[in-house]
Amino acid sequence: MTLLTEPKRKPYNTGLRDPETVSGSHNRVLKAVFTNLQRYSLHDGPGLRTILFLKGCPLSCLWCSNPETQNFQPELLYSPNMCIGCGSCLQACGYGAVSVQGKKMAFDKGKCTVCGDCVDACPTAAVSVAGKLIGVDEAVEALEADAVFFRRSGGGVTISGGEPSQHPDFTAEVLKKLRKRGIHTAVETCGYAEVRRLFRTVEYADLVLYDLKIADPEGHKKATGADNAVILENAKKISAEKEIIFRIPVIPGYTDSKENLTAIARLVTGIKRQPEVHLLPYHAFGTGKYQGIGKEYKLPEVEPPSEEKMQECKRIFEDKKIAVKLL
Ligand code: SF4
Ligand code: SF4
16 A cells, blocks of 8 residues: 555645645645654553654754654655765756765755655665655554554554644544544644644544653743743643643753753642653664754764663652653
């Protein structure tokens, strides 16, 4: 089954002016742009999970490990380490977007229409397109293919991103159909959305994985691009209606201070009685993707936290009688 529904020659970004033109119900085109469908995940809800990563996020966290999901539009990904310099992409491109730079290639984003011709021409998969349109039924079919694993492991489907609340109707309709088939459903969200939009996004989610990063509003804004007031307000409202787990990325020098984690512990106990928290250690797996999409990675000096440090962070929550798990 192919997941790509767009005609080959049509640029991917045609008609994708904002997320609502893709996934909003007003134009009856319930599609969304996704970057990846990842199977057998153990960290994004109970049991074995299949995760659909949607594209487009209102935040831009400095440590983001999926930078190709931030932009709403499909975009070209170039991996120089896989490039053998054969020049096939240069010949294939009808838009003058490819040039030679030393032994490697350069792709001009201003000229590139993301038509995908260079992707087809490349013999080593050094170029790819991050982001494809997918419809609700197509997504449901691909996601429920793992139903046997869900049943055996107590798992299910998690919609992540990017930010699912940028595709509220699409997310709701996909999860509604999966739920009807008896599949456990979850949404991972940064919580930065207009509240009705967020409620629509999680309407058919059995579980909400809700990210909290930095308690101090100014610090939050510096590291993510937005104040956390809306996020905290929404957390209260969502947790009153939904099963929720708070997820905190442990980013050395940014979120891992005793002061920040103590403040977050205080916040989650204020938001919900007997909250559950998951701590996610920083990893640098996504750094290569920044180069691939022509962005600068802002935290090259940060190292993953040690096991000892993670235990220290965990104790901050345990001391406050908060159920906490290291992922
Ligand atoms: S996707 Fe490739 S072939 Fe198409 S315009 Fe961009 S660089 Fe050229
Ligand atoms: S076609 Fe692929 S391998 Fe050949 S130069 Fe272009 S990116 Fe490199």
